[in-house]
Amino acid sequence: MTEIARRLTRKGQATRDRIVVAAARLMLEHGVARTTIEDIQAAAGVSPSQLYHYFPGKDALVTAVIDHQTTQVLDVHQDCLQRLDTIDSLGRWRDVMVNILTEMQCVGGCPLGSLASDLSESDPVARTQLAAAFAGWQELIRQGLADMQQRGELAADADPGELAVAMLAAVQGGLLLSQVSRDPAPLRIAVDTMIDHLHALTRPAVP
Amino acid sequence: MTEIARRLTRKGQATRDRIVVAAARLMLEHGVARTTIEDIQAAAGVSPSQLYHYFPGKDALVTAVIDHQTTQVLDVHQDCLQRLDTIDSLGRWRDVMVNILTEMQCVGGCPLGSLASDLSESDPVARTQLAAAFAGWQELIRQGLADMQQRGELAADADPGELAVAMLAAVQGGLLLSQVSRDPAPLRIAVDTMIDHLHALTRPAVP
DNA sequence: ACGAAATTGGAGTATCAACTCCAAAATCCG
DNA sequence: CGGATTTTGGAGTTGATACTCCAATTTCGT
Numbered sequence: 001m002t003e004i005a006r007r008l009t010r011k012g013q014a015t016r017d018r019i020v021v022a023a024a025r026l027m028l029e030h031g032v033a034r035t036t037i038e039d040i041q042a043a044a045g046v047s048p049s050q051l052y053h054y055f056p057g058k059d060a061l062v063t064a065v066i067d068h069q070t071t072q073v074l075d076v077h078q079d080c081l082q083r084l085d086t087i088d089s090l091g092r093w094r095d096v097m098v099n100i101l102t103e104m105q106c107v108g109g110c111p112l113g114s115l116a117s118d119l120s121e122s123d124p125v126a127r128t129q130l131a132a133a134f135a136g137w138q139e140l141i142r143q144g145l146a147d148m149q150q151r152g153e154l155a156a157d158a159d160p161g162e163l164a165v166a167m168l169a170a171v172q173g174g175l176l177l178s179q180v181s182r183d184p185a186p187l188r189i190a191v192d193t194m195i196d197h198l199h200a201l202t203r204p205a206v207p
Numbered sequence: 208m209t210e211i212a213r214r215l216t217r218k219g220q221a222t223r224d225r226i227v228v229a230a231a232r233l234m235l236e237h238g239v240a241r242t243t244i245e246d247i248q249a250a251a252g253v254s255p256s257q258l259y260h261y262f263p264g265k266d267a268l269v270t271a272v273i274d275h276q277t278t279q280v281l282d283v284h285q286d287c288l289q290r291l292d293t294i295d296s297l298g299r300w301r302d303v304m305v306n307i308l309t310e311m312q313c314v315g316g317c318p319l320g321s322l323a324s325d326l327s328e329s330d331p332v333a334r335t336q337l338a339a340a341f342a343g344w345q346e347l348i349r350q351g352l353a354d355m356q357q358r359g360e361l362a363a364d365a366d367p368g369e370l371a372v373a374m375l376a377a378v379q380g381g382l383l384l385s386q387v388s389r390d391p392a393p394l395r396i397a398v399d400t401m402i403d404h405l406h407a408l409t410r411p412a413v414p
Numbered sequence: 415a416c417g418a419a420a421t422t423g424g425a426g427t428a429t430c431a432a433c434t435c436c437a438a439a440a441t442c443c444g
Numbered sequence: 445c446g447g448a449t450t451t452t453g454g455a456g457t458t459g460a461t462a463c464t465c466c467a468a469t470t471t472c473g474t
Binding site for chain 2: 029030031033034107108109113114116117118120121122127130131134135162163165166168169170171172173174176177179180181182185186187189190192193194196197200
């Protein structure tokens with residue numbers, strides 16, 4: 001990868017990016033297996049030889065798509081989660097997720113979750129890669145909750161690690177139910193319920 | 208279906224069932240797209256003509272698999288959820304789910320959830336079918352919680368409908384995270400956290 | 415500008431999976 | 445038992461898809 005990346009022209013890099021972005025979009029909207037190389041070629045406006053010049057095969061392209069989506073998702077959530085000033089900021093985080101889903105008309109669900117479900121049983125390497133992505137996401141949430149706890153906005157005996165797992169599960173489950181029902185409500189309700197739970201664990205601010 | 212089912216010999220019914228069960232298993236363990244008709248033939252011990260005698264094509268077989276898994280899942284959960292005597296019975300429900308997942312070594316995740324993720328963006332009919340399956344599951348949970356509420360084991364101002372959505376999301380999200388990490392812990396933690404939330408909504412029994 | 419290296423175009427191939435067809439065998443019902 | 449019906453076996457066809465190959469062109473460092 002370093003060898004190849006080193007010898008990559010600006011134009012080449014642009015072409016490679018175009019392929020990855022197109023592949024990521026198509027795989028989200030139609031699933032990995034049902035996205036053909038030909039579809040990706042058409043969407044990215046490249047010829048077969050170009051695609052195979054940058055990627056040895058479909059597996060390698062899938063790897064690149066996972067990396068791309070991981071970066072995209074973690075970037076968005078990092079912004080929202082790094083400063084959970086008040087418990088209300090959790091509500092803004094929820095709004096961001098619900099808005100993105102609504103803009104997509106609930107198509108595709110979670111960019112990482114759908115890849116995980118598609119690939120977990122067919123590509124062990126991809127599964128490991130996605131497990132790491134979820135671990136990173138979970139850690140982002142845990143960190144945010146731990147910060148809140150240090151500010152005294154969360155009970156001292158609450159476990160940010162377990163709450164982060166439960167929150168991420170609520171997000172993933174909510175996204176799946178929203179995807180299958182084409183209705184953003186399940187995601188909103190699932191996340192709101194977890195936020196309610198955090199409220200219940202919130203200490204009164206005054207000592 | 209009625210026409211065909213009417214003219215179905217005992218042996219024919221057995222063969223059909225064998226095909227559906229084999230297909231359901233393979234699709235859970237490898238995904239729908241990566242399960243070939245040939246694989247199903249081999250697993251069920253039937254020839255191509257037999258399979259196409261009972262099903263017009265792969266789509267019809269997928270429909271049958273969804274029906275089969277829906278029945279399987281709802282049957283299991285009906286048993287657990289129809290009598291939520293105390294809040295502890297929720298813990299037994301969680302144990303059933305965690306045990307099933309552990310026996311599968313976290314392979315496949317949820318029989319309905321993985322189908323939903325696989326098919327939502329490629330087969331609108333299947334998506335609708337799965338949406339109905341989840342609605343039924345959700346209703347089972349809602350009913351159980353509503354019963355608890357009537358017995359006074361849940362606060363009167365709690366909303367069993369929304370809690371059911373959140374609980375089902377926790378189950379689905381937990382199963383996905385467990386599947387991808389090959390560790391039953393996320394499912395356990397996600398469901399336990401929702402149970403904790405219900406605890407917090409539980410009125411003291413004594414007035 | 416110039417040569418080496420990266421990039422691109424498009425025709426072609428090999429494989430695999432879904433599906434078909436027809437005749438033989440087993441099964442059911444009166 | 446006997447005839448109609450259902451069930452089964454297996455070879456063959458069609459279409460799609462991942463992937464290859466090589467020559468032409470563009471880009472980059474010096």
